[in-house]
Amino acid sequence: MLIDHWPLLGLRVRTSRLELRLPAEDELAELADVAAQGVHEPGRRPFLTPWTDLPPAERARETLRRHWSRRGTWTPQDWTLDLAVFVDGRPVGVQEMEARNFGILREVGTASWLGLGHQGQGIGREMRSAVLHLAFAGLGAHEATTSSFTDNAAPLRVSDKLGYRPDGIARDVLHGSAVVSQRLRLTRDRWELTDRPEVTLSGLAPCLREFGLDQPEQV
Template sequence: MDPWPLRHLVLRTPRLELRPDDDEGLFELVEVAKDGVHDPEDMPFLVPWTDWVAGDGGFGMIKHYWGARSSFAAKDWAINFLARHEGGVIGMQEVSARDFGALREVSTGSWMGKRFQGGGLGTEMRIAVLQFAFDHLGANIARSAAWLGNHASNRVSEKLGYVHDGSMAAAPRGKRLEHVRLRLDAADFVRPEWSVEVEGLAESVDLLTS
């Protein structure tokens, strides 16, 4: 058996290449975060990690992704894909699941450097992992979430076929905000004309689908 089968996994879209995180790519990702992810007055994340990057040099980011990698298990896993455009890291696209073999559900989350936003690359990242989950892993449902006021993220979700699935209150900066849960059934997925290319799944498919 391969000691780390995810190292073979690659997703390719018309403009992007997504691979599970590695140390060299994570150091590049830290620099993307330091350059800015969102407007300073906004906080699009449930955990306000972008408030801490400048102060700790990305130490917390690296520990978070190392922790996710080290805790990977067959029935409780998260893959943090480094998204690359024209050879450089532009952001992170996560897909995760618990008890996938029984539930057939995944959750997704992502972020991208501010200078790369606005050209549809974030949508392309999410479509890549949705097609991967639905078409290659056999998922039936994909879940996500966003702040009620995060119009860009919510527009993408609506365009792809997500529907609202409840909400919760949270206060990442000490102020109450509404966090909207989103659900996408495989049959409702609004697909583009292209299909993601997947390489190296054979080595890890049993881990991901058990």
């Protein structure tokens, strides 16, 4: 079976209303439809990689390409986990977690997007809480990082509520103009003090080597 060769297919991260996991191909197609319907209000540019500027059909195709690329280039030393977020069995967005040399550094980065029709319901905070539980409780991470444009208030509020602290800024170019991102960092100690939903993990043990962890007792 495919899961015998790619155990990440069996990984499940659950809260009381969300399930985060790798999507099946038909679910990936549905996720692409969610992206095509919109991820943010017209005229806004919340992502440094401007994939949401594409027309709806191309935005859907880019969703597929990004997901397939991250599976195809995965190594235990350099990986990006592209988890689809499900509500009542239907995909509503993506929660990413990535790391380089995780077995040594024990640091992850996160990013996400959520379909426009599912925003404003607390899902964004809950799905990040879920993946942070996977990182800290499941994989034994020491720190987690993220970043948001300084004028993108919603994710900055989520990060603040989850215990992140400022970690400097980054300056980049987007569409010919300078943009400033606030870098943020969350330590394991601060994560343990935050108010967060109950999260359950299943199917993790067979995946540990894929994350660069040689033995379960390392977690």
